Amino acid sequence: MPGGDLYEISDSGGTLSGGQRTRVALARALYQENSVYLLDEPLASLDRNVANSIWIGAIEKTLRDRGAPKEVLSEEWAQFDTDEDESNSVEESDRIVLHEEERQVGTVKASVVQRYIEATGRILTASVIVALFLMQFSKNTADWWLSRWTQAQHNITSLLLRGVQMDRSVRFLMIYAVIATANTIFTLIRAFLFAFGGILAAKHLHMELLHKLLRTSMSWWDRTPSGRVINRICSDVYTCDDNLPFQVFTELSFQLLNILLASFFNLLGTLVITVIGLPLMFPVFALLMTLYYFIQKYYSWRHIFSMYSCKEAVILVFFIYFVLRLTTVELKRLASLSLSPLYSHLGDTVNGLPTIRAQRFVERFATALREHLTVNMRAQYSLIAAGQWLSVRLSFISISIVATIAMTAVVQHQMKGVDSGMIALAITYALSLTGLLNGLLGSFIETEKEMISVERIDDYLTNIGRYYDNITDISGHIEFNNVSLRYSGYMPFALDNVSISVPAGQKMAIVGRTGSGKTSLLQALLRMVNIESGEIKLDGLNTTLIPLNVLRRVFGVVPQHPFIFSGSLYENLTVGCDSVEMHQVANITHLASLDSLVTRIGGLDGHIEEGGRNLSFGERQIISICRVLLAKAKIVLIDEATSHLDEAAHRRMLSLIMNYLPDATLICITHILHGLSEFDAVVEMANGKVVGIKSPQEEVSPHTLRIVLIKAVVRFSSQRRFLLCGLGAGPHVCFAPLNQFTAFVKMLSTVKLIEYQLYSISLVDEWNENSSMRTKSVVISTVRIVCIEWIITSNAEVRKLIFELLRIFCPYQSISYC
Structure with missing residues (x-):
């Protein structure tokens, strides 16, 4: 950020993206130097590489050096590898330094x-x-x-x-x-x-x-x-x-x-x-x-x-x-x-x-x-x-x-x-x-x-800028023609000569690392920021010629952080909708699996507190998605809107959007690689540029193929067995002797089916706080496998063979890949 820790942040973090807000909150907590830290999914809105860097440098190293108690991990945290952050990029945001309010001098003009x-x-x-x-x-x-x-x-x-x-x-x-x-x-x-x-x-x-x-x-x-x-x-x-x-x-x-x-x-x-x-x-x-x-x-x-x-x-x-x-x-x-x-x-x-x-x-x-x-x-x-x-x-x-x-x-x-x-x-x-x-x-x-x-x-x-005349109707065809954008004149380009065409009704996913320009793409489309060059067309009409109230009414937006206001559940679901029947709302809540929420708060007229304080973050995201469905938007924009949902809920909400709005144009920003096969096209971005536009069936680029299969916490007990946490949905638990697991990895490497690198292994002795109560059962040697990176061959048959072997070797392990 320009100015380092003197960078000005506007109200409610308006100049920060969702990931930056999370990191600022985490840094604020670490500065307190407390003995107990409660972290509620602080890495959910970050891509895997940035999350790994924060996990190792901020959470594991910093908290362990302070002698903090052991972390209680949710299963989602196991998906982050320890691959070094290649770009150490800072995700896009409105990097605008605030200035003092200007005032006139002298008499009134x-x-x-x-x-x-x-x-x-x-x-x-x-x-x-x-x-x-x-x-x-x-x-x-x-x-x-x-x-x-x-x-x-x-x-x-x-x-x-x-x-x-x-x-x-x-x-x-x-x-x-x-x-x-x-x-x-x-x-x-x-x-x-x-x-x-x-x-x-x-x-x-x-x-x-x-x-x-x-x-x-x-x-x-x-x-x-x-x-x-x-x-x-x-x-x-x-x-x-x-x-x-x-x-x-x-x-x-x-x-x-x-x-x-x-x-x-x-x-x-x-x-x-x-x-x-x-x-x-x-x-x-x-x-x-x-x-x-x-x-x-x-x-x-x-x-x-x-x-x-x-x-x-x-x-x-x-x-x-x-x-x-x-x-x-x-x-x-x-x-x-x-x-x-x-x-x-x-x-x-x-x-x-x-x-x-x-x-x-x-x-x-x-x-x-x-x-x-x-x-x-x-x-x-x-x-x-x-x-x-x-x-x-x-x-x-x-x-x-x-x-x-x-x-x-x-x-x-x-x-x-x-x-x-x-x-x-x-x-x-x-x-x-x-x-x-x-x-x-x-x-x-x-x-x-x-x-x-x-x-x-x-x-x-x-x-304050002007607005322009009205338009009548649109179908949903979006074109980005050589669009360049930056948030201030002295900042690098957040979008650099981007050209994308999204036909009406197409379902497109946008993937990429943190800071690659994904969110900036949607901000430019919604005219939340002004582009520096190029043009964005909606059904062939330049979006700068469309008044903002008309332009934004066309889009159904599901942001990372949904806005929930104080009122009934029905009011929160139907905000922005012209006319919605009660049975339609009830049907949507049922399809979105909100029946338990409806029952808990006392029906659709049940009260929701300001900001959704009586809801979980995942429930807020689902409510935001239901709004778009009830509004029947012609163009749906989703920005990491399922980051706090598990894989099953993510797939269910994605399928609901596509089935309920089959003719709508869908642009979905995601760092969750499951379910990409549901989209018509996948746009890969890096450093503000479009790396490629491919169908989900095509071969992905090498750095996308590099997947994290295992981030394991291996605990040796008297039976010499270890706990394996892998990638995918469901319980990620498998017990097997360590020597068998090591032999399996070496075997795959010998026949050149995979390449792997064991980046670091740390050996830590954990003792009971009461030294007088040391026994064999409480003295545990912990080996933490920081990163095992698997680069799998592009041959589909070989990939299939490897995963079949893994299922045989780890019968209780849920395995998935992208």
């Missing part, structure tokens, strides 16, 4: 705002802006009309005009009522459109994000921790759904709807009325806007900091705004990023509780949780502190602004530039200018801060 506007809808966005303008215009018009009414009342001093005054008051009142009613209507329309637009935008962003995530390649999922995805699909979508459109700004006891557009139009209306009433303020406001634009466009933080001593109060407002804007945006990004490892850690902890407790890692995981929480709380606290920092400074600056406006009003009143009613209205608006300015700055900063969630969603929507 215009493209992010455009994405939110498109999610809301351009027409709806324009309608919201028009409604806001009309609402603010009607409000300012009502206030202006009220000032006119007040001024008219002030100008009437004659008693003769009292009657005329009453008529004018009625007219003023009616017009004011019409304007106020219009303002109420526009306010309601604006509120409805804004709420509806916010909900619509959140819905569209969520659906687009979900659409992308469900249709992206599995390689993306392997290199992306689940915490990052959960963070976006939960926290960021929640922000778009609730926080972004409906923020509330609180200052003292006054609450203001902190929506940027509402604050902007409110401030704009206030500035217009203030400038009309106090024209001397116009050049001041124009200068401030120009200075703000100049500061934002050309100056960095340090340049702005040098201006902090300026006397103009509002310049300080914009300085504070600009600095705080950049600060809060970065703090929001840090807070969002810090949630991803927290979610990942919580998921790993919940899923791995049994392992954490068994390995005594509780304190380690608790410490890691505290560290993740501390990082997130620091970012959140900094966000709150930044907001309070802004509030305090704006309060001080507000005093200067109000004083400036009051002095300007006094000067202008002395100049008699406008009437007293208009000046009063301007001062009234000016007094609220501070609160509006604070609201605008706060709402803008909060809005841009919350837009970080839209930015993070937009990052996934932009960078």
Whole structure:
């Protein structure tokens, strides 16, 4: 692996294959240096040579050197020889080193705002802006009309005009009522459109994000921790759904709807009325806007900091705004990023509780949780502190602004530039200018801060791959044309110029050593990883032109590690099936020999725990196979799906698939060589290349012909008899004198019927732990035959003769060969 023991593993071992996960778990157990080890078929998912290497180097040598108790072996372990691993290859996996989550720098880009506007809808966005303008215009018009009414009342001093005054008051009142009613209507329309637009935008962003995530390649999922995805699909979508459109700004006891557009139009209306009433303020406001634009466009933080001593109060407002804007945006990004490892850690902890407790890692995981929480709380606290920092400074600056406006009003009143009613209205608006300015700055900063969630969603929507149009129907003809694949640019090819044609309805087996590219072949077919060159066709159509949901619906996949969810047995069997009758499910369970399981859990409605904890691994694999049968898939892909079944169950399940789905195309990856005669073709792979495609009746290549006939544990007792464990199904037990067995092997070698090599023999004395109880019966000399390799001649008649002799010599031995 790149990086050795520093290689990053994604959630649930997504970047590791099944065999690599087994070896990591075994290495973790060996690192504990305990006195007792419980190993539950740790070599089942490995090919024979790799299993031998691990058996000798890790289990026999390491555990024996530590003085561990003798292993209790299941009969399957006897099939592994001690042939040295010729390639020491590492099986294929998504060898992708994880990287830190990327984040943007600086303010939110215009493209992010455009994405939110498109999610809301351009027409709806324009309608919201028009409604806001009309609402603010009607409000300012009502206030202006009220000032006119007040001024008219002030100008009437004659008693003769009292009657005329009453008529004018009625007219003023009616017009004011019409304007106020219009303002109420526009306010309601604006509120409805804004709420509806916010909900619509959140819905569209969520659906687009979900659409992308469900249709992206599995390689993306392997290199992306689940915490990052959960963070976006939960926290960021929640922000778009609730926080972004409906923020509330609180200052003292006054609450203001902190929506940027509402604050902007409110401030704009206030500035217009203030400038009309106090024209001397116009050049001041124009200068401030120009200075703000100049500061934002050309100056960095340090340049702005040098201006902090300026006397103009509002310049300080914009300085504070600009600095705080950049600060809060970065703090929001840090807070969002810090949630991803927290979610990942919580998921790993919940899923791995049994392992954490068994390995005594509780304190380690608790410490890691505290560290993740501390990082997130620091970012959140900094966000709150930044907001309070802004509030305090704006309060001080507000005093200067109000004083400036009051002095300007006094000067202008002395100049008699406008009437007293208009000046009063301007001062009234000016007094609220501070609160509006604070609201605008706060709402803008909060809005841009919350837009970080839209930015993070937009990052996934932009960078996750596209999907294509639909197709109608397929028959199952698969073609690999010069396909090359590797999991990262600096890694060797997992598939190197592979070309295979699988006609519709053909049953094909794929064999090869660990790391030969078998699983990569299926991953490329399912578009779980993207190929580097070549093409894969399904009924003559390039699979890249087929949407993933349609492509993967065609396949029935039986993985090495079946997925079992919490629910009834019926639900687990019929998941993904359109319509299945109860009698069909009962028939499948009977054919798959699951009757005992059905009875044990209380029928098809019996409960299965999460992950199938109340099932054996073999039962989980059989359930996974039954799913494919009930779904009646047109193409069946099997990846070492019977590794935890005995030979009889393996043959029975293979026969069931072929008989129940006779017209389906079957591609089966296996390292179990029994039953290959049932297939139409056998593809042999090595080092990512196709070594050969042959029928089961043809002669196999020399390294496939090299079979392990015997891995024997020979125990000498007082009767000088030994225990022989051989290859095949059933009890592998035969007793015979050692000298007769040795003579038989030498005889076959002398007449050149076989070639053999005895790689190593170890002699170990086993003593009872209590030395005072040593007796003849408990002192045993153990000879462990590490490897006897038989290379049998290719002549079929000679092979038949040899096995007949073995059956005569070992009458209780179950013999089989490939």
